[in-house]
Structure formats: structure tokens, C-alpha cells
Amino acid sequence: MNDTVTIQTRKFMTNGLLQLKQMVTDVLQLGKATVPKTEVQEKLAKMYKTTPDVIFGFGLRTHFGGGKTSGFDTSVDYAKKNEPKHRLARHGPYEKKKTSRKQLKEHKNRMNKVRGTAKANVGAGKKK
């Protein structure tokens, strides 16, 4: 049995609006478990001769019975400006703010009770 992982790309398109290249990736892994995204990233980087940190993969789903996984990939060329934040967060460079939703809503409700420049001072209520 063949134990190597083969990657094929289909529907390659240069998206001029978002300034990135997008494609559908097919991963053939016979006899192995699903290949993690990082490995797919590295292999694609080798294929397209770029660094692996500009390649973002998502939507990888394994077909029934194993052996084949299909997913999508975008390769960003210009400083990752049009990539959605959650994908950047998955691959590393972006960190999301950690304030919880409840806190934000409470803060907003406290601000709504006050008018004008006093809104900026309402933050003191948070510490309670």
C-alpha cells in the first residue's frame, strides 16, 4: 500500500479583488488518518515555492470511507490584508481580544445611563 500523501489542486484562480490565489485542494492519503492542516500547508508551500505562513487552509473534509480529503486553500501574497480574522487566528499571527461578551454588554448598558463625556468614566463600574 502506498503510504505517501499526495496533494492535488483544482479550480485554481487568482482572485484579483482580494489579491490572493484560491484553489480547491484534494489530499489523497491511502491507509492513513486525515492529514492535519499544517502538513497540507507545508506541502503546498513546497509546490508553489512560497513560505508556509502565507497559505491558509480551511474546510478540509474527509470523504466517506477514508482515503481522500477535499478542502479549500488560499494563498495570500500581500501582507495578509484580506484574510478573515478567524483564519489568521488559527494560523498564528492574529490574537483576538479576550473581553467576554457579557462584560461588553454590561459596559454598554452602564454607558447608556449617562450622557456626554461622562461615558468615558463609566469604566470604573467594571471593577466591581
Added chain:
Amino acid sequence: MAAPRSPEMLESDLTSAVTLLKHLQEQVMAVTAQIQALTKKVQARAYPTEKGLSLLEVKDQLLLMYLMDLTHLILDKASGGSLQGHAAVLRLVEIRTVLEKLRPLDQKLKYQVDKLVKTAATGSLSENDPLRFKPHPCNMMSKLSSEDEEEDEAEEGQSEASGKKSAKGTVKKYVPPRLVPVHYDETEAEREKKRLERAKKRALSSSVIRELKEQYSDAPEEIRDAWHPHVTRQSQEDQHRINYEESMMVRLSVSKREKGRRKRASVMSSQLHSLTHFSDISALTGGTPHLDEDQNPVKKRKKIPKKGRKKKGFRRRR
């Protein structure tokens, strides 16, 4: 020149050649007379073409050049010269190609040219010209002014009719536009009939009937490889979903209903019972209908009694 020819044939050829030459001479004289008359008229500016279609003018000029080159060639050939590498031949070829490329343009302008010619011939717009149907406010003015003075309805109707007539001229056939919605009144019986017809159509294209047809027809048997024998509605929907996902680069979520349907379809197609499971032909045989498992059952429309209708009607009558 030609091989063994009897002297009788030569004589007959001679006489026919002489008559042909005489004909030629007469025709040449007639043509020359006509062309001289035409040139006089053109020089006297009887045919002004500044405001005409430029395409037709270009074609005129091209045809004239073609004729000139052709006559030049004939002259040369008649006086014994050869046509090999003659400059006029190249010019002729060029003009011919240009004329042939102009032909589709001619097709496109055909309607306009015909209309212009008709207008020039008759002096006014033709009977079925759609331009005749444009609104004429001058004809409607009489109607507006007569609204203030209380005139008879019959008189108004008359003036309206006369106004319309003068706008359209003597048009014989008017086709009214179909803008009125038709009332929907399908009864239960009609619905049943339609359902039965649809079931009959489906039964006619089932595998049983198709095989019967093939057995008794004389046409040669066709073997097609492309059509998948077990394609179901679910597999087509799956294919559609996959195409959408790949072209839009998104993953769609699968609802519970969709999951159930998919599971049922996969279970059904993976079993061997589909080999012996035939589609329903009761529409043709007249038996009781039974359904395929991946098809939805026939929905019977129930008459929902309107709530509180009695009371409202009672209130209204007050």
C-alpha cells in the same frame, strides 16, 4: 486546337460564333447608350447621395472600380495579351474580398434599407409600420377640453374613436396585449386528472415499459455508457451541493432533514433490493399506486375551515 473535328461541326461552330458576335455588338451598343444617359444624369447632379446610407455609397464605388478593372482585363485579353501577373487581377481579388466581407453588414441593414425604399416609393409610412402607433397629444386635446363642458358620452366616444383612427390610419388588424390576469379556478377533479397524467408519463419512462418497447421495436439497440443506472434525486442534489461548495469556496451546513434524506438514500441504494425494485406503473395498469421510498407522498389538500367566519359575517350584516 481540338482533336479530330469533322468539317460540318466546324462550319456550325463558325456560324454560331458569327451570330454570337453580332449579338454582342448590338448589346454593346445598347449598353453604351444607357451608360451615356446615366453619366449625363449623374453629372447633372440628379442623384445626390450626401444624405444617404454611406454603406451603399461605398458599395457603389467598389462595384464601379470592379467593373473598370474587369473591362481593362477584357481589353487586354481581347488584344492578345496574357493575364499572368496582371496588376488588375490583384485589384479585382481585393475588391471582391471587401464586397464579400460587407455582405453580413448588408444583412443587418436590410430592414432599414427596405423601409427607406418603401417610404421613398409610396411617399408616406407603410400600413403596418409600428411608428404609426405613437401617441398623438393633439388628438387627445379635444377629449380634455370636452371634459369640462358636459358633453354626451356618445359624443366623447365618437371623438375618441375618430382620434384613434387618425392616429393609426387605415390599420386592419390590431392585436391587443395580454395583460389581464386569468382567474385560477382548478377544481379537485382537475387536480386529480393532472396528477394521473403525470404518473402516466412517469410510468411510461420506467424501466419495465422501456424494456418492453425495446423488445418489440425494430430499431437497433443503443448502449449508452454515460447514464448512471442508479442515479437518484439525492445523488443529483449532492452533486449540485458539491459544485456550489467548490465554486463559492464555502462549506454549507447540513440540516437534520437533509441528513435523514441522505441516510435513507444511501441505505436504499446500497442494498440489493433495488435490483428487484421496479418503479410504479399502476397509472397505466389501473391498480393501486405504491411509491418509491425517496419520493414524497402525495399531499392531499384539506379544506381548512376559516375560524370565526360565522361571527364576522353576522357582525357585518349589522
